[in-house]
Amino acid sequence: MRRYLTEYVKEIEEKLQGKVTKEDLQELKIKIEFFQHERFIHLCVTLSYAFLAVFFLVAGLVSYWFLIPFFGILIFLLFYIVHYFFLENSVQYLYKLYDKMNKLC
16 A cells, blocks of 8 residues: 555656646545545554553553563554554645645646
8 A cells, every 4th residue: 555655646746747637636536535545444443453452451460461462462553553644644645736736727
């Protein structure tokens, strides 16, 4: 997803250098909706893993064996948060590109 989104942003930036059509604007709007959906799903998964991590942390107060899955989930959660913020920032950048493209049309 990271590579796809990065390549798409570059493609839109190149289109902004030339002539922009209404079809390009409509395509960007549709892609933004797709990326928003992707971002929402990643937010739900990130929050689920965060709640799961908190559960294992609290359970770790009862037995230290619960701390083993907590650290595994925590590592996974950190990488997922980094990916989520990439999606968030990229979608917000697409909003700006949409505004520029809309002004050119």
